[in-house]
Amino acid sequence: MGWRAADRTKQTLKAQNDDAPEYLLEDQVGHLLRRAHQRHTAIFQANIADQQLTPLQFAALMKLADVGEASQNHLGRLTAMDAATMQGVIKRLIARGLIARRPDPDDRRRLLLTLTEDGRILVDVATARGHRISDETLEPLSPSERQTFLKLLLRLTD
Amino acid sequence: MGWRAADRTKQTLKAQNDDAPEYLLEDQVGHLLRRAHQRHTAIFQANIADQQLTPLQFAALMKLADVGEASQNHLGRLTAMDAATMQGVIKRLIARGLIARRPDPDDRRRLLLTLTEDGRILVDVATARGHRISDETLEPLSPSERQTFLKLLLRLTD
DNA sequence: CCTGAATTGTTCGTACACAAACGATGGTCG
DNA sequence: CGACCATCGTTTGTGTACGAACAATTCAGG
Numbered sequence: 411m412g413w414r415a416a417d418r419t420k421q422t423l424k425a426q427n428d429d430a431p432e433y434l435l436e437d438q439v440g441h442l443l444r445r446a447h448q449r450h451t452a453i454f455q456a457n458i459a460d461q462q463l464t465p466l467q468f469a470a471l472m473k474l475a476d477v478g479e480a481s482q483n484h485l486g487r488l489t490a491m492d493a494a495t496m497q498g499v500i501k502r503l504i505a506r507g508l509i510a511r512r513p514d515p516d517d518r519r520r521l522l523l524t525l526t527e528d529g530r531i532l533v534d535v536a537t538a539r540g541h542r543i544s545d546e547t548l549e550p551l552s553p554s555e556r557q558t559f560l561k562l563l564l565r566l567t568d
Numbered sequence: 569m570g571w572r573a574a575d576r577t578k579q580t581l582k583a584q585n586d587d588a589p590e591y592l593l594e595d596q597v598g599h600l601l602r603r604a605h606q607r608h609t610a611i612f613q614a615n616i617a618d619q620q621l622t623p624l625q626f627a628a629l630m631k632l633a634d635v636g637e638a639s640q641n642h643l644g645r646l647t648a649m650d651a652a653t654m655q656g657v658i659k660r661l662i663a664r665g666l667i668a669r670r671p672d673p674d675d676r677r678r679l680l681l682t683l684t685e686d687g688r689i690l691v692d693v694a695t696a697r698g699h700r701i702s703d704e705t706l707e708p709l710s711p712s713e714r715q716t717f718l719k720l721l722l723r724l725t726d
Numbered sequence: 727c728c729t730g731a732a733t734t735g736t737t738c739g740t741a742c743a744c745a746a747a748c749g750a751t752g753g754t755c756g
Numbered sequence: 757c758g759a760c761c762a763t764c765g766t767t768t769g770t771g772t773a774c775g776a777a778c779a780a781t782t783c784a785g786g
Contacts, residue, residue: 433630433695435647439705439718440612440623443605445648445725448773450598465598466742473593483764489593490603492744497766499742519751519764537591547597550723559724560597562717565708567603606743613744624772641734650774655736657772677734677781 450547457543459535462506466491466499468536471508474525475533481520508532608705615701617693620664624649624657626694629666632683633691639678666690 435441454465463471469489474480477488486496500523503509508529514520525533548556593599612623621629627647632638635646644654658681661667666687672678683691706714 433634433698435627435631435634437718438698438702439721440605440608440702441627441648442718442721442725443601443608444623446721447598447601447605448648449724449726450601451773454598464741465602469593469599472591476591476593481764490599490606491742493765494745494767495741495743502741517752517764521765540591540596544596544598547724551720555720558716559720560595560600562709562713562720563597563600563604566607566705566717567600568607609743622771639734649772651735652737652775653771653773660771675734675782679735 450543453546454543457546458539460532463532463536466495467503468540470496470499470503471525471529471533471536472540474509474523475530479522479524481514481522485523503529608701611704612701615704616697618690621690621694624653625661626698628654628657628661629683629687629691630695630698632667632681633688637680637682639672639680643681661687 451465454468455461458468466489470485470491473485473488477485480488482496482500483493485491486493489496491499500509500511504511506528507526510524510526511521512524514522548559551559609623612626613619616626624647628643628649631643631646635643638646640654640658641651643649643658644651647654649657658667658669662669665684668682668684669679670682672680706717709717
């Protein structure tokens with residue numbers, strides 16, 4: 411169709427002459443957040459003692475150590491994980507014997523999660539690593555910049 | 569050596585009485601980066617015109633519109649995607665007819681990628697959406713705070 | 727020229743991430 | 757009491773993310 415070719419010409423000219431609506435990927439928050447998160451997980455992998463432990467598994471363990479006992483969904487909310495995602499994370503942690511699951515006597519829908527002895531040991535070892543990972547992630551910033559950044563980042567988190 | 573045992577005791581006491589070495593998940597950069605990224609992708613989903621288009625597919629399209637033509641690996645580097653990840657992203661974009669692939673005459677290992685006419689049309693429509701998505705993601709911050717945040721975030725991105 | 731190192735694209739396996747639908751259970755309110 | 761609705765855990769399907777291994781190709785050095 412003739413109009414198609416005409417349109418394409420116009421489009422090409424517009425793209426060449428007018429760069430007002432331009433979109434630079436490297437300036438977009440989403441892309442920067444994704445890259446910063448990528449860098450953080452790489453730092454995590456390099457510094458966490460246990461090579462099998464992932465950031466989400468680590469978060470679940472630490473939070474469980476914090477609250478002592480919680481149902482899957484509750485722990486998921488505390489760690490910002492989807493129920494379906496939590497399903498897989500918990501399954502792998504149970505398979506490794508780091509957490510245990512027992513039915514809630516007061517609510518037969520719920521499964522209560524607790525750390526096992528091995529889980530508690532791992533948490534003790536990994537806590538220092540966690541702080542080191544956070545430090546190394548923020549290493550490009552000065553102390554005051556870190557504080558500013560974390561304050562602003564928190565406000566972009568619902 | 570005596571000072572060693574003394575130090576360890578001091579550490580243990582410190583750990584028991586003082587909760588300085590405690591680990592609060594919600595204060596850790598990695599967790600905050602993850603949650604901010606989650607929130608951004610939710611905003612993306614809600615605001616991008618095409619419901620099938622994902623953030624990564626969008627990034628690949630926009631970058632390809634920017635550079636005109638690139639091999640898979642090259643486009644992957646430009647968009648911070650692993651070669652294996654790029655594989656899947658490109659496959660889906662080709663299946664939807666948004667990009668085309670042809671062999672590089674100068675290097676038979678390479679496959680050159682370009683936008684199709686449909687891809688170019690989608691890019692034109694989605695550019696405004698992309699800016700709106702970035703704005704809405706940064707909405708909790710004031711203009712000067714946004715500038716500060718983006719500057720600091722960029723420095724945490726290798 | 728020719729052998730070894732590097733690059734390109736592919737596949738496989740594991741682990742998030744989330745929408746959607748499901749059965750089982752629990753609480754509420756008429 | 758009984759219908760209704762919310763919540764809990766599970767499964768399925770699609771789409772990132774990346775390490776690892778692979779064949780084909782290119783390139784650099786001797």
